[in-house]
Amino acid sequence: MLNITSRLNPQTYTNHKHFQNISFLGRHPRMVQPDLVIADSFVKSEKIKKRDISVLNKQLVLFPLDVAYKKNMLINMGENPKNVYRLASVAGPQEFENFLSQHNADEDFYKPGNRPAARIADIDSHDMSNVQSGKYGANLHIHSVHSDGHLTISEILDQAVEYADKRVEKNGAKEPFYVAITDHNTLEGSKEALDLIYKNPQKYKNIKVVLGVEISAKTPEIKGFQFKKPRTTHILAMCVDPHEEVFGNYIKSLSETSHTVMHARYTTLEEIVENLQGNKNVKLGLAHPAYPNMKDDLKSSSRYKAAVLEMIQQFQRVTKDKGLFVEGYYQGYKDELSLDKKLLKLIKRYCDYLGLLKDGGMDTHFTSIFHSCSKWHLKK
Numbered sequence: 043m044l045n046i047t048s049r050l051n052p053q054t055y056t057n058h059k060h061f062q063n064i065s066f067l068g069r070h071p072r073m074v075q076p077d078l079v080i081a082d083s084f085v086k087s088e089k090i091k092k093r094d095i096s097v098l099n100k101q102l103v104l105f106p107l108d109v110a111y112k113k114n115m116l117i118n119m120g121e122n123p124k125n126v127y128r129l130a131s132v133a134g135p136q137e138f139e140n141f142l143s144q145h146n147a148d149e150d151f152y153k154p155g156n157r158p159a160a161r162i163a164d165i166d167s168h169d170m171s172n173v174q175s176g177k178y179g180a181n182l183h184i185h186s187v188h189s190d191g192h193l194t195i196s197e198i199l200d201q202a203v204e205y206a207d208k209r210v211e212k213n214g215a216k217e218p219f220y221v222a223i224t225d226h227n228t229l230e231g232s233k234e235a236l237d238l239i240y241k242n243p244q245k246y247k248n249i250k251v252v253l254g255v256e257i258s259a260k261t262p263e264i265k266g267f268q269f270k271k272p273r274t275t276h277i278l279a280m281c282v283d284p285h286e287e288v289f290g291n292y293i294k295s296l297s298e299t300s301h302t303v304m305h306a307r308y309t310t311l312e313e314i315v316e317n318l319q320g321n322k323n324v325k326l327g328l329a330h331p332a333y334p335n336m337k338d339d340l341k342s343s344s345r346y347k348a349a350v351l352e353m354i355q356q357f358q359r360v361t362k363d364k365g366l367f368v369e370g371y372y373q374g375y376k377d378e379l380s381l382d383k384k385l386l387k388l389i390k391r392y393c394d395y396l397g398l399l400k401d402g403g404m405d406t407h408f409t410s411i412f413h414s415c416s417k418w419h420l421k422k
């Protein structure tokens with residue numbers, strides 16, 4: 043049995059035991075039509091008993107600096123800031139940073155299982171051992187129907203709840219399961235998640251949701267390399283307030299003249315930082331640093347490695363105190379270059395050297411939050 047309790051916060055975590063039979067793990071993936079998104083916003087907020095309010099309030103006390111972030115979100119939603127207990131399941135910047143530091147060296151925490159060497163090019167070949175043992179603790183990179191994903195927001199949260207509740211049920215642990223909504227160039231997914239949590243906070247008591255967005259930025263110039271065409275680097279912005287105007291209008295403006303958020307114009311790292319002036323909450327991260335978005339230009343692997351490291355360095359230099367993490371434990375790599383063990387090790391060491399935290403996600407696009415993009419897998 044895996045023992046992770048020693049590394050976890052004793053206040054919120056207790057012993058882990060094996061558990062299995064998460065029902066949706068074996069479910070055959072199916073397509074979800076975007077027009078089937080349930081109009082949850084028409085459902086009224088649930089009434090909550092006093093006793094349950096105090097349970098939710100207790101969760102808020104653990105991260106006192108996040109209360110202001112949540113109260114402001116409520117004001118921007120047109121709701122009463124006194125109802126802040128309703129947002130206990132939203133992870134604010136203090137909790138997010140705390141969580142990332144706690145698991146900085148804990149790669150297994152971000153992996154649903156191991157990928158056998160023989161199927162290493164298949165991004166969804168994880169053996170699910172960490173999901174079955176309950177060690178799997180966070181998927182911080184998920185797309186919904188609001189961009190190019192296939193799950194609705196309520197389906198994403200329902201899958202997370204089902205898994206998280208089973209972890210608690212079977213072993214009595216209070217450990218939350220973390221998910222982040224990171225749709226491409228839109229805050230709509232995070233907005234809907236916020237709405238669902240506000241309306242029915244008790245349902246989500248065993249999960250924590252990071253409200254985010256994945257922004258397409260132009261890959262910065264890399265010293266000594268000439269790109270044949272503009273390349274894109276993906277930047278994760280976490281702990282956003284989807285109703286806040288300055289950052290919200292900026293994100294909207296990226297896809298104003300295109301027909302979908304997938305065709306948003308490439309912004310720049312500088313522009314992202316500029317639009318976060320005065321915003322104390324949003325934390326920036328460099329998504330999938332070894333994604334081979336430059337490989338057509340940089341065919342030699344040593345040049346590619348050098349370029350990846352330089353990109354991380356530029357990310358830190360430009361984002362300064364807003365830049366918090368790099369997706370060092372990304373699970374969606376399938377390319378020969380990006381699966382280079384030496385490169386992946388270098389990235390982690392370089393993050394440690396620069397003082398950037400490492401986190402991980404599946405880059406979920408299909409029908410299970412425990413997978414990356416089974417669509418490609420199924421095609422074979």
Ligand SMILES: [Zn+2]
Pocket residue numbers: 256276329330
């Ligand atoms: Zn991406």
Ligand SMILES: [Zn+2]
Pocket residue numbers: 183185224256405
């Ligand atoms: Zn993504």
